[in-house]
Amino acid sequence: MSTKRIEHRMQVGPAREAKGTLLIKLEDVAQMAGVSVSTASRALTGKGQVSKQTVKRVQRAAASLGYQPNELARGLKMRSSRLIGLAVHNIFNPTYQCLAQVIQERLARSNYQIILCITNDSVEQEALYLETLLNHRIEGLIAVPTGSNVELFKRVSAAGVPVVTIIRRHREDIFDAVLQADTGGAAQGTEYLIRMGHRRIGFIVGPEDTTSGRERLAGYKQALGEAGIELDPALIHQGPYSVETGIESCRALLQLEQPITALFCANHEASGGVLRVLSEQKVSIPQELSVLCYEDSPAFVSRHPSISVMDNDPAAIAEYAVDLLMRALQREAGDPPALAPRELRVGTRLIVRGSCAPPKKSKE
Amino acid sequence: MSTKRIEHRMQVGPAREAKGTLLIKLEDVAQMAGVSVSTASRALTGKGQVSKQTVKRVQRAAASLGYQPNELARGLKMRSSRLIGLAVHNIFNPTYQCLAQVIQERLARSNYQIILCITNDSVEQEALYLETLLNHRIEGLIAVPTGSNVELFKRVSAAGVPVVTIIRRHREDIFDAVLQADTGGAAQGTEYLIRMGHRRIGFIVGPEDTTSGRERLAGYKQALGEAGIELDPALIHQGPYSVETGIESCRALLQLEQPITALFCANHEASGGVLRVLSEQKVSIPQELSVLCYEDSPAFVSRHPSISVMDNDPAAIAEYAVDLLMRALQREAGDPPALAPRELRVGTRLIVRGSCAPPKKSKE
C-alpha cells in the first residue's frame, strides 16, 4: 500500500500581481540613473562610448534594482535567442546522460541554454520538436537524429542554424557529425578476444538500420577476417537495443552445439539481459565464458568480476560536438564561407577489467 | 569525402540576407493572402472574427510558405515564452533520468519546452541558472533545489513564475513540492526485513543535510523502535551519495564482531559500491546476507540474485510535479487566488525480488 499525504499550509506566500510584475526593465534603470534608455543600454552592454561616470551610475542603478535584461526582447532585436536545441532519442543510457551533461555544461559556460527534446526515436516526434525549436529561434542544434527527417534538418540548416549530428548521421552527409569509431572499436574488441585465443566469439549487436549496428558488425567481421577465422552466422545476433534482445540472444548462443568461448555484446541495452542470463545459468565469467561489453556504465564496475568494455568516451563526443557547433556559430557571426561538413570519429578504447580470459581448452 | 550542396532559390520569397533568412514572417503570409497583418494573425490564431474564406486563404498561404510564428516576438507581446526551467542537481541516476524524461514529454504535450540546467549541487551554479532562466522569461520552474538559494527562488516566484520543487524541499515551505515518502519507505523496507526475522540490519543512507538522508534515517529508526529492537549506532553509515560511501560502509559493516544479517542500502549511489564489495568478498546473497536497496535501476535486475528495492516511483513524482505546475499556470491565467503551497508525498513501494531471505540461524 502506498501512502499519499497531502498537507495544506496556511502561509503568507508572495503577494499576487498580474504577472511579470517586479521584473525591472531597462527603462526603470534609466530613470533611476537619470539617463535615457539608450544610454543605459550602452552603459550596460559596453557597446558605445559612454563616460565612466554614467556607466557607474547606470550599473549601480541596475544592480540595486536587480535588473535582468529580457532575453525575449533582446533576442527579437538581435536575432539571437541564446538557445540551443538538443534533440536526442533517449536518455536512459549512461552514454546519453554523459552527453547531455557535458553539452549542457559547456554551452552554459558560453551563455547558451539548451532546450531538451527526447524523441523516443519517433520520426513524428522528432519532426514536431524540430518545428518547435525553430519557432523558438534556436541558434544551433545538436541531435541524435532518427535519420528520417532529412528535409526538415535541411530546413533548419537553411534557416541559418548550424546543425551537429552526434552518434548517428544521415545517409547524405550534409551536416557536421561526431560519431563513435564503431568499426574500429568492434574490431579492436574482437581482436582482443582473438589474441587471447578465442575462435568462437558470440556477437550481439544493434539493428542494421542504425549507424552503430552496421559499423560494429563490420568491425567484428573485419577482425575475424584478418585473423583468418571463418565467419559463423549462428554466432551473430542482431536486434533492437533492448534487454530482451540480450536475453534471447544470450540463451540462443549458450545452446549452440559448438559452444562459444567468448561473448562480445556490442549492444549496450542488451548487456543487462546478457549478464542476467549468465548469472541465472551460473556461467562463470571468465572461466567458462569471456564477456566483453560496449559503452561503459557504472553497473559494469559494481559486479564481480567487473566487466571489461569498449568505452566510446561520450564526454569526448560531447566536447567535439560543442566545439563544432561553436565554430559554426562564430563563423556565422563573421564571414560566411560555408565550409564542407566535418565528420569526426572519436576513438573507442578498451578498458580491461576482469571478465575476459583465455579459453579453458586453449591448447594451440 | 563529404559533399555539401547549397541550394539557391530564385524565388520571390525574401532575398538572401545575413541570418535567419528564409524565415517567413506573418507579413509575408499576409501579403500573399492579400490581407493585413492583423487579419492574418487573427486567421491563424482563431482569436477574432474572420470570414471563413479569408481564413482558408491565409492558412493556405501560411502553409505554402511554411510559415512558423516567431516565439520570441509572440512571447514579447504575450508575456509568455512557452519555456519551463528544469534545474536538477544531476542526471546520473535512473530516478532523475526518468524524471527528466517524463517531465519533458508531458510538458511538450502542452506545448511547453524545457530548458535543462544541471547544477551539480553547486549553490553558485544554481544561482546563475536561476538568473538566466528568469532572463529567458520562463513561465514555470521545476527544480531539485540545493536548498541554499531560497531568496532567489522567492524572487522567481514573486516574478509570477510558479515553482515546483521535487525530491527535495526548502526549509521554509513556500513552494509546491513533490517528495518521496522517504520516512515511510525506509520504515516499510526495514519492517520487511524485520518481519523476515532480521535483528541486526545494517543501514547506509545519505547525508543529514538532505531531505532524503534525514527522513530515511528517521524511517529506519522508527521501524526498529516499533519492533522493539535496540538501535545500534555501529550499524548506521551516513555519507555522501557516492560509490565510495558504499564501499567503505559495506566493508566496515562486514567486519563487525556481531555480524549483520541484512543490509539496507538507502543511498542509491552507494549501492554500486556495496554490491561490488559483496561480490568481491563472495558474500552469498541472500543466504549469508539479505540486501535491500533504494530507488530502482535496470542494473538491479540484471544480476543474480536480482536485487529487491524500495521503488520511489519517479514517473509518478514527475506526473504530480507537472500537474501542480499546470494547475498554477492555469490559475495564473484566470483568477489569482494564491493557494497555499501543496506538499505531495508519492508513496514508495517494495519490489520483492531475490535478494532478501530470513537469516540462517532463525530459530525463533
Add this chain to the structure above:
DNA sequence: CTGTTAGCGCGTTCAG
C-alpha cells in the same frame, strides 16, 4: 468582418 495604430523591451541608427 477588416485595416490602422500602438506598443511588448531592447539595441541602434542619427542628430546634436
Add this chain to the structure above:
DNA sequence: CTGAACGCGCTAACAG
C-alpha cells in the same frame, strides 16, 4: 558623449 526616433515580429485595441 548623449537623447530621440525607429524597428525586430507579433497581437490587441480601436475604428471603420
